[in-house]
Amino acid sequence: MTDASDQGLAAYSIDSFLHELASSAPVPGGGAAAALVGATAAALVSMVANLTIGRPRYAAVEVEMSAILTEVERFRRDLLRLADADAKAYEVVGAAMRLPRSTEAERQIRTEAIQRALVGAAAPPAEVMDLCRALVPLCLRLAARGNSNVASDAGVAGELAAAGVRSSVLNVRVNLAELKDADVVRRYENRIASATAGLSDDVDRLSAIVRAQIAPKGTA
Amino acid sequence: MTDASDQGLAAYSIDSFLHELASSAPVPGGGAAAALVGATAAALVSMVANLTIGRPRYAAVEVEMSAILTEVERFRRDLLRLADADAKAYEVVGAAMRLPRSTEAERQIRTEAIQRALVGAAAPPAEVMDLCRALVPLCLRLAARGNSNVASDAGVAGELAAAGVRSSVLNVRVNLAELKDADVVRRYENRIASATAGLSDDVDRLSAIVRAQIAPKGTA
Numbered sequence: 001m002t003d004a005s006d007q008g009l010a011a012y013s014i015d016s017f018l019h020e021l022a023s024s025a026p027v028p029g030g031g032a033a034a035a036l037v038g039a040t041a042a043a044l045v046s047m048v049a050n051l052t053i054g055r056p057r058y059a060a061v062e063v064e065m066s067a068i069l070t071e072v073e074r075f076r077r078d079l080l081r082l083a084d085a086d087a088k089a090y091e092v093v094g095a096a097m098r099l100p101r102s103t104e105a106e107r108q109i110r111t112e113a114i115q116r117a118l119v120g121a122a123a124p125p126a127e128v129m130d131l132c133r134a135l136v137p138l139c140l141r142l143a144a145r146g147n148s149n150v151a152s153d154a155g156v157a158g159e160l161a162a163a164g165v166r167s168s169v170l171n172v173r174v175n176l177a178e179l180k181d182a183d184v185v186r187r188y189e190n191r192i193a194s195a196t197a198g199l200s201d202d203v204d205r206l207s208a209i210v211r212a213q214i215a216p217k218g219t220a
Numbered sequence: 221m222t223d224a225s226d227q228g229l230a231a232y233s234i235d236s237f238l239h240e241l242a243s244s245a246p247v248p249g250g251g252a253a254a255a256l257v258g259a260t261a262a263a264l265v266s267m268v269a270n271l272t273i274g275r276p277r278y279a280a281v282e283v284e285m286s287a288i289l290t291e292v293e294r295f296r297r298d299l300l301r302l303a304d305a306d307a308k309a310y311e312v313v314g315a316a317m318r319l320p321r322s323t324e325a326e327r328q329i330r331t332e333a334i335q336r337a338l339v340g341a342a343a344p345p346a347e348v349m350d351l352c353r354a355l356v357p358l359c360l361r362l363a364a365r366g367n368s369n370v371a372s373d374a375g376v377a378g379e380l381a382a383a384g385v386r387s388s389v390l391n392v393r394v395n396l397a398e399l400k401d402a403d404v405v406r407r408y409e410n411r412i413a414s415a416t417a418g419l420s421d422d423v424d425r426l427s428a429i430v431r432a433q434i435a436p437k438g439t440a
Contacts, residue, residue: 014237015230018259018296022266029267030376033260037380039238040253046242047249076238152394156250156387160257163383167376170430174372177434210390214397 008084009036026094031086031125031171035079038132038164042076044157045138052146061145068138075131082131086124086171093117093175118175122188125171132164133195136202143209151213158206165195228304229256246314251306251345251391255299258352258384262296264377265358272366281365288358295351302351306344306391313337313395338395342408345391352384353415356422363429371433378426385415 009017009032017036021028049069052058058065096113100106139158143151169192176185229237229252237256241248269289272278278285316333320326359378363371389412396405 010233010235010238012234013230014232014234014256014259015300017234018230018263018300021260021263022270022293022296024267024270029370030264030373033264033373033376033380036234036260037257037383039234040241040256043238043241044250044253047244050242050244073242076242080235080238150249152390153250153253155390156253159383159386159390160253163257163379166379166427170372170375170379170427170434173431174434177436207386207390211393214390214394216397 008080009087010080027087027090028083029090030167031090031128032083034125034132034164034167034171035083035086035128037160037167038128038135039076039079039083041132041135041139041157041160041164042072042079044153044160045072045135045142046076048142048146048150048154048157051150052142055147058145058147064141065146068141072135072138075135079128079131082124082128086121086128089117089121089124093121114178115180118179119181119184122172122175122179122184125168125175126188126191129165129168129172129192129195132161132168133199135161135164136199136206140202140206140209143206143213148213151210155206155210158203162199162203165199169196228300229307230300247307247310248303249310250387251310251348252303254345254352254384254387254391255303255306255348257380257387258348258355259296259299259303261352261355261359261377261380261384262292262299264373264380265292265355265362266296268362268366268370268374268377271370272362275367278365278367284361285366288361292355292358295355299348299351302344302348306341306348309337309341309344313341334398335400338399339401339404342392342395342399342404345388345395346408346411349385349388349392349412349415352381352388353419355381355384356419356426360422360426360429363426363433368433371430375426375430378423382419382423385419389416 021033046069049065052065053062053069093114096110096117099110099113101110136158139154139161143154146154172188172192176188179185237248241253266289269285272285273282273289313334316330316337319330319333321330356378359374359381363374366374392408392412396408399405
């Protein structure tokens with residue numbers, strides 16, 4: 001890892017982040033990628049809100065857009081923080097895996113440490129999943145009522161947020177796979193079911209709204 | 221824009237890229253976001269290939285994985301380059317829009333300049349779309365035959381690549397909306413049809429493969 005890792009994902013250059021991601025180092029991996037995509041979606045939502053606020057034509061939605069902007073700026077910060085939390089949680093799993101396993105007592109300690117680490121490692125991707133899911137209805141509102149010149153950007157934000165949800169489902173499940181605590185697994189599976197419920201329908205609706213907004217207006 | 225813009229997207233820190241994306245500046249926007257997501261997918265494909273190559277258990281797919289790695293490293297470079305090409309093409313559209321339109325002659329020159337600029341602006345997102353689409357079958361091969369410990373990362377790569385395709389469709393269409401040349405529009409619509417054909421099916425297949433690979437193995 002480069003020095004930038006001390007300050008977290010946000011401080012990386014895009015080039016060096018992608019270089020680290022592509023390498024055989026275990027982190028950053030799919031968890032950081034999903035969080036980054038979610039943060040990119042959040043930033044695009046901010047852009048559309050920023051290009052709507054203060055325009056006389058959109059005065060009627062000014063209060064709504066300002067509220068969305070405040071909310072989504074927090075989402076972006078949280079998603080970047082979760083990328084780092086994900087990497088740290090993964091390192092705990094790796095450290096537990098490397099514990100000695102020569103004796104029965106050591107094997108028991110190691111198994112318990114791995115189980116605890118896996119429970120911890122499922123939390124950051126589950127939070128990324130929930131935040132990305134919460135972005136989708138904001139994209140729908142922006143596409144429908146925000147500045148129509150950037151409706152396609154609201155649509156892109158929705159596609160990226162949906163990919164953030166679906167990617168995070170995989171990132172949660174890879175940690176659940178070896179978990180022995182059926183209650184924990186069930187709780188996460190319920191959370192996955194909530195996050196994915198209606199997602200494809202929402203994205204399809206968003207796509208239809210965006211297409212209507214970007215239809216030829218004959219102004220060119 | 222910051223100084224980093226002179227060196228292109230790759231030189232930005234993630235934090236400052238997201239800050240610029242979120243701002244009311246017209247670029248970077250949905251085009252750069254889609255290209256970045258595609259480059260992130262490509263980097264994850266590289267990671268899975270790198271974690272497969274050189275492992276005795278995967279010796280049978282070594283040649284295939286090396287070929288994928290070479291191809292996808294080029295994709296990543298091309299996608300970063302296209303993010304910058306997208307921004308430049310958008311600036312040409314903006315400059316054409318700002319041409320004077322006081323006289324009939326000026327209006328004619330402006331309309332033609334806008335039309336030419338819009339044709340140029342559709343090209344980078346269409347290339348991003350095609351590259352992201354080409355990533356999806358590579359993700360399928362990696363998930364099925366690459367290192368099964370990182371199958372979920374191949375799945376995340378596929379979700380991000382699919383989002384890159386769908387986002388780029390919107391980015392192409394927003395440029396087509398005002399285009400008067402029906403032949404150009406038809407050519408791009410055909411290209412969109414090719415890129416999206418079978419995409420959802422491929423992603424569903426990928427998801428099923430990943431789920432099978434990350435099913436409990438009882439090793440923890």
